Amino acid sequence: MSALGQAARRTRQRAIRLGAGDGRLAGARVRGPIPADRRAEVLLASEGRPFSAASIVLAAELAAGGEGGVLVLSMARVHGVALGLPNPGLMPTKAEWEEQRDIVARAVKRLRRQGVEAEGQVLGTRNPAKRICALAEEVGAGAIVMGADPNVNRLVGPMLWSQEPQQVKRRAAVPVHLVDDGQ
Numbered sequence: 001m002s003a004l005g006q007a008a009r010r011t012r013q014r015a016i017r018l019g020a021g022d023g024r025l026a027g028a029r030v031r032g033p034i035p036a037d038r039r040a041e042v043l044l045a046s047e048g049r050p051f052s053a054a055s056i057v058l059a060a061e062l063a064a065g066g067e068g069g070v071l072v073l074s075m076a077r078v079h080g081v082a083l084g085l086p087n088p089g090l091m092p093t094k095a096e097w098e099e100q101r102d103i104v105a106r107a108v109k110r111l112r113r114q115g116v117e118a119e120g121q122v123l124g125t126r127n128p129a130k131r132i133c134a135l136a137e138e139v140g141a142g143a144i145v146m147g148a149d150p151n152v153n154r155l156v157g158p159m160l161w162s163q164e165p166q167q168v169k170r171r172a173a174v175p176v177h178l179v180d181d182g183q
Contacts, residue, residue, distance in 0.1 A: 041062065041063045041067065041068035041069060041070065041141065041142055041143075042059045042062045042063045042068075042069075042070045042071070042141060042142065042143050042144075042145060043070075043071050043073060043132070043135065043136045043139065043141040043143070043144045043145070044056065044059040044070050044071070044072045044073065044107060044111075044145050044146075045072075045073045045074070045075075045132045045136075045144055045145070045146050045168070046073070046074045046075065046103065046146065046147060047074075047075050047077075047128040047146075047164035047165065048074060048075055048076065048077055048100065048128075049147055049181070050103050050106075051072070051103065051106070051107040051147060052147045052179060052181050053110075054147075054179045054180075055145050055146065055147045055179040055181075056107055056110050056111060056114075057114075058145050058177055058179055059111065059116075059145040060111055060114045060116045062142075062143050062145065062177070063116050063117075064116065068117075068140070068141075068142075069111075069116060069117030069118050069119070070111050070116055070117070070118045070119075071118075071119060071120070071121065071135075071139055071141065072104050072107045072108050072111070072118055072119070072120040072121070073104075073120070073121050073122075073123065073132065073135060074100045074103050074104050074120075074121075074122050074123075075100070075122075075123055075124070075125055075128040075131065075132075075164075076092035076096050076097055076100045076122055076123070076124040076125075077092060077096070077124070077125075077126075077128075078090060078091055078092065078124050078125055078126045079091075079126075091124065092124050097122065097124075100122040101122055104120035104121070104122055105120065107120065108120045123135075128164045128167075128168075129164050129167035129168045129170075129171055130171065132144065132146075132164075132168050132172075133168060133171045133172045133173070136172060136173075136174055137173065137174075141174060142174060142175075143174055143175045143176070143177060144168060144172055144174060144175070144176045144177070145176075145177045145179065146165040146168060146176065146177070146178055146179070147165070147178075147179050147180075147181040148165035148166065148178040148179065148180060148181065149163065149165075149181065150180070151163075151166055165178050166178070
């Protein structure tokens with residue numbers, strides 16, 4: 001068995017040991033669908049930036065009338081691949097993962113203080129817009145809320161990590177609410 005196959009087998013075994021019922025471990029799809037009890041009314045997402053107070057308030061307002069809560073999602077950036085194969089040097093560092101976990105934990109804490117059911121998740125990806133849209137569909141989110149910078153030229157935008165919220169707005173099948181971060 002190849003080294004890649006052995007790594008995939010170990011990941012699956014670790015997910016089973018840890019009881020990963022949602023089929024995810026560190027952002028990698030292992031197996032199994034999203035369970036029915038993990039549904040979110042609103043997906044509060046970020047491509048790595050901290051959540052602004054305005055985006056948290058908007059997510060809480062949108063989720064207040066529904067049965068589901070808010071799923072807080074942040075992306076840890078994977079910087080690419082080397083010769084078509086994953087390279088550990090391009091993966092997020094422990095510090096980057098921890099920073100994203102802290103961002104999500106603070107947002108979940110603020111939402112719970114407002115009386116909104118919330119849970120959080122951090123994923124690593126090279127294409128956050130695609131991943132956010134796919135996760136919104138998986139959890140059955142009725143809306144996506146993201147902090148965003150002002151728009152730039154559509155020719156340059158896809159090359160900038162800060163323009164991912166605009167990419168999500170173009171790709172998503174559900175309404176996307178972009179909140180100006182004013183930075």
